[in-house]
Amino acid sequence: MTPTILNDATAPAVQKEHASGSFDAVKVREDFPILTQRVHGKPLVYLDSAASTQKPRAVLDTMQRFYAEQYSNVHRGVHQLSQVATDLYEDARRTVQRFINAEREEEIIFVRGTTEAINLVAQTFGRRELGTGDEVVVSAMEHHANIVPWQMICQERGAVLRVIPMNDHGELDLDAYADLLGPRTKIVAVTHVSNALGSINPVREMIRIAHERDIPVLVDGAQSAQHLPIDVRQLDCDFFTLSGHKMYGPTGIGVLYGKKALLDRMPPYQGGGDMILSVTFEKTTYNEVPFKFEAGTPDIAGAIGFAAALTYLRSFDIHEILAHEKDVLQYATETLSGIDALRIVGTAEEKASVLSFTLCAIHPHDIGTILDQHGIAIRAGHHCAQPVMQRFGIPATARASFAMYNTREDVDRLAEGIEQVLEVFT
Amino acid sequence: MDEIRELYQEVILDHNKHPHNFRSMENADAVLEGFNPLCGDHYTFYLRFEDDAIAEVSFEGSGCAISKASASIMSAVLQGKSREEADVLFELFTGIVTGKLDPVEHLEKLGKLAAFAGVAEFPVRVKCATLPWHTMHGALHGSDSQISTE
Structure with a gap:
């Protein structure tokens, strides 16, 4: 019984394969029910996808089906629905892993979105690594989500936020960037694509420059992963962040990718259920990654809906x-x-x-x-x-x-x- | 397009282009900032009193056409008004733009302010129109902090 349910769940998205050279935006529009709406009596022209993308039917159907036929809490449950939900949730993790070509599924941590992903890194990696006088490097074109979490931890740790300048076109100054990196730089956090300007930053080159000095790099992928092919191993980034709702998926779900060696060294983010192996009032043993960073019941339907969105995206070239x-x-x-x-x-x-x-x-x-x-x-x-x-x-x-x-x-x-x-x- | 013309009436467009009392004031009795973090509208208002009446209102800053015209017209309308009269106009204006009061019933009192009646049809723009009035209201009632619409 179980395998049947599982196959059904992924069926709508998987069946839809698109032949190479056949991309047709007019046909694609038919997959997005909301786009047929009229607003103030005029056909909707939706030009706000950088804020949030609309959702294809494959995502809506998958989530509806999950709640109607497959829903339960994940992990630990001995009954069948819990097993089904757990399998779907962990399948979603592997779908994300394949989408960004991560080496291991444990490197995929489900969070609420890019904002939470960056806060997680700032509050765990940042709190452990940053001391008085240490430096965090961000760019002049960051979203507040890649500024404020670093400012908060810098303030707490007596560290300093340094900013890569940009020119009048909205391009980062790579010479100035290289000059900014020094022995006190503990991390570089930079957006892949600017939400306000659209600039695509040369993150691969920036990561190479940082790695020459053994500095890890976080890439904010909120505006890139829905537009550009993402290969975290080719980029060699140390952290990469995703927001599901900007990638045709639901709100409330996103991903922090991190290299396993780094994630293993980082302390937990939030405490609670699922992130522990054993608890007594004297001592708690934390779970392994990714569960160490996923305290509490996760957004199960969100993760499954997100995976459906990625499967939909992958059905195109x-x-x-x-x-x-x-x-x-x-x-x-x-x-x-x-x-x-x-x-x-x-x-x-x-x-x-x-x-x-x-x-x-x-x-x-x-x-x-x-x-x-x-x-x-x-x-x-x-x-x-x-x-x-x-x-x-x-x-x-x-x-x-x-x-x-x-x-x-x-x-x-x-x-x-x-x-x-x-x-x-x- | 009719609703757009209702919102952007000629008098509003004129005041946006050529705002009245658009300057700072050195001898102001009250200075207060009004800020809408959502859209970035940001003004500083200056008030000068003589006896208990508002002798002069001026403002500077930047924002959308609705907020700037509202600030401009407010600065002209309030000149010479007592604090009580200003409070009455504040209640009337906010009532009109939020759709709680019918402008037709208050045309005489409203005067130029009637131009903002169309705002009621645009709920997300109500804060643009009320920002200057909320700031002024704060200044008249002793608030010394920044007035925010959020």
Whole structure:
């Protein structure tokens, strides 16, 4: 009975194989029920995927089925449903392992998302490794989630946060980066893709430079893993973080990847059930990784839904997704560059699926409201990257961000919408 | 598009482009910051009193068209008003933009403030319109910290 249930659970995603060279965004859209919505009477143009992606039916069905037919708590249970749920949960871990090509499944720790993953590393690795005068290196284009956790632990340990500068295009200065690294540098934490600018950072090269000095590197993959092929062994990163909801999966689930040797040395993050081997009031023996870092009942359905999203993503050729998204970004860059009043913020040579802009003196919030009336969902604000805004001397930007289901038609609608904004304000 | 025109009325667009009393004030009796962390709207308001009336209001800072126009019109409307009158206008304005009061019933008292009636149709923009008023209200009632809409 058990194997039947298991096979059924993964069936919807696995059956859907896409032949090479056949990527068709219009067909992909059919997999995302929400995209047929109308907003303010207009067909939805969803350009806010950097904040969160929409979910394909494969994810929704898998989670619905899990709760309806397979649900129980994981680990320790002797009854069949607990075994089923445990198998699905641990299968999800292996799906993530394959997706990022980690060497071992124990290197995959389920967390709530990238934010929790970085906090985990800061509070465990950071607390153990950082002393007075030690240094943590981050970049000028980090999301607050890769700044504040380090600031907190630096403050606690008397350590110093150092910042890799960037140029006016939104590209990191690698010479300055190399100069920043010294004997007191205990870790480098850098984003793979900037959420506010779209810049793709040369993390492989940055990791190589850090490793020459035996400095471990955390790569924030919140904005990269849904767009670029990720191979943690090829990158040789020490930590990599993922957010499920930005990769077509559910909210509340994400992953910290860490090299096993490092994870083994780190103290636990939170205490509780599942992270222990034995407990007495005198002494507790901690469990092995990954369970050492997964105290309490995890987001079981989230993990299983996340795995369904990765299976869905893997049913395409990631290079074809990349080529499609590049085409949409390039088309958007060209189209919007044709609007005189518009200035693109973030013009790095290597970019992924993010287009931030300002429109003469019109505040991004006003742009967002007017575009919304045309059914176009963008984001307006500082994008949780206030230092980036300060670097470019602006309070906020409007940001259109793209995913595999966006098309050139979406870009045309955006351009029409922007013309309407200009009409209201001039 | 009609709702957009309701929101971005000419008077609002004018005040956004050419805000009144858009300057700092050296001899202010009260200085208070208003900040909306969600969208980054950030203003400093200056108030000067004569006897018990508001003699002068000015502001500086940056933000969206709704917040800037609201600050501009508020600064003009409050000039010469007593604290009690300012409180009444505060209640009226916040009631209108949150949709709790019907602007049609208060047109005379509202004057130029009636331009903000359209905001009620845009719940996420209510805070833009009320930020200046909340800050002013805080200043009149002795708050000395930053007023935040969150």
